Amino acid sequence: MEVINAELRQWCHELPKVELHAHLNGSIRDSTLLELVKNHGDNGVLISKDVEQMILEKGTSLRKCFELFAVYHVLATDHETVKRITKEAVEDFAADNCIYLELRTTPKKNEAKGMTKRSYMDAVIDGLKEVNTVDVDLYGCELTNKKNGDRRRKKIFVRLLLSINRSEATSSAIGTVNLAMEMKDMGVVGIDLSGDPTVGQWDTILPALEHARKLGLPVTLHCGEVRNSKEIQAMLDFNPQRLGHVCLLAEEDWERLKSLMIPVEICLTSNIMTQTIPLIEYHHFADLYKSKHPLSLCTDDTGLFSTTLSNEYYKAAVSFGLGKEEMFKLAQEAVNFVFANEDVKKHLAQNYEEAKARIL
Numbered sequence: 001m002e003v004i005n006a007e008l009r010q011w012c013h014e015l016p017k018v019e020l021h022a023h024l025n026g027s028i029r030d031s032t033l034l035e036l037v038k039n040h041g042d043n044g045v046l047i048s049k050d051v052e053q054m055i056l057e058k059g060t061s062l063r064k065c066f067e068l069f070a071v072y073h074v075l076a077t078d079h080e081t082v083k084r085i086t087k088e089a090v091e092d093f094a095a096d097n098c099i100y101l102e103l104r105t106t107p108k109k110n111e112a113k114g115m116t117k118r119s120y121m122d123a124v125i126d127g128l129k130e131v132n133t134v135d136v137d138l139y140g141c142e143l144t145n146k147k148n149g150d151r152r153r154k155k156i157f158v159r160l161l162l163s164i165n166r167s168e169a170t171s172s173a174i175g176t177v178n179l180a181m182e183m184k185d186m187g188v189v190g191i192d193l194s195g196d197p198t199v200g201q202w203d204t205i206l207p208a209l210e211h212a213r214k215l216g217l218p219v220t221l222h223c224g225e226v227r228n229s230k231e232i233q234a235m236l237d238f239n240p241q242r243l244g245h246v247c248l249l250a251e252e253d254w255e256r257l258k259s260l261m262i263p264v265e266i267c268l269t270s271n272i273m274t275q276t277i278p279l280i281e282y283h284h285f286a287d288l289y290k291s292k293h294p295l296s297l298c299t300d301d302t303g304l305f306s307t308t309l310s311n312e313y314y315k316a317a318v319s320f321g322l323g324k325e326e327m328f329k330l331a332q333e334a335v336n337f338v339f340a341n342e343d344v345k346k347h348l349a350q351n352y353e354e355a356k357a358r359i360l
């Protein structure tokens with residue numbers, strides 16, 4: 001049985017952290033999920049008891065994870081819910097001492113609720129404005145009203161990535177890129193490609209990604225969640241600013257990734273719970289870390305995988321024998337891979353300088 005090192009856990013909590021791979025829907029709190037299901041009513045789609053059971057069985061199999069993910073998608077389809085889950089996600093990351101959060105979400109259209117991709121994103125921004133446990137910096141502006149006039153309050157930088165779903169048509173994906181461009185001055189800093197890795201064709205999405213590149217929008221891709229060498233090679237050819245997961249790469253693709261030095265978003269708990277990697281001892285984090293490959297620890301979905309960014313750092317420390325100085329450096333180096341501008345990077349670097357004296 002695993003012995004919990006409470007002191008190290010607490011230290012990982014106090015460590016200032018940068019989150020680069022977090023999906024809005026996957027970050028819904030269990031308590032909110034249950035409440036939303038109850039409010040959703042007895043329309044035959046969702047039953048509270050079933051969802052309670054799903055929450056209890058979270059992480060016991062890949063199928064259970066995706067069942068719950070489908071529930072998130074059914075529920076987060078009106079402006080009020082989007083606003084609420086955004087507010088709560090940011091407050092949760094801030095409570096975990098996350099100082100920079102790149103939150104990604106797929107802008108959704110829901111005609112029945114009068115929702116367009118743009119109004120969905122406006123609801124996300126409204127949610128950010130409602131955060132009241134911490135000051136939120138979006139596009140270099142502080143959104144949160146300091147209700148108590150407390151100037152020593154914690155601050156979190158939040159930036160947004162618009163996700164293209166792999167199953168989208170080219171025109172819809174291009175629409176998402178155009179929306180990101182339109183909202184460039186409102187905290188949107190890049191594009192993500194995500195969704196069920198067994199569906200969708202790279203060639204359908206590529207024109208949208210090339211469009212993003214032409215517009216100067218950085219791109220991150222979910223890569224290697226399933227074995228698909230042809231697609232992985234195409235992704236490496238595209239040479240994006242970052243890659244997520246990179247779990248199931250063939251030897252030659254692995255070597256190419258390392259020579260390209262593309263920063264990797266590592267999601268330990270997610271990869272183990274979805275059984276993409278059978279055991280943490282076999283996780284490619286070890287090889288990348290040893291090779292000094294640029295990487296950053298991330299949560300993927302705090303709600304879905306019942307994790308926090310502190311927990312991911314703790315897991316890395318105990319699984320790979322990293323000391324506090326190494327952990328600190330790992331967190332600090334993630335600043336280099338954020339999609340926000342140099343000003344933000346400077347602020348974050350300053351935060352780490354201040355934290356060094358306090359926790360090292």
Ligand SMILES: [Zn+2]
Nearest residue numbers: 023194244300
């Ligand atoms: Zn992801």
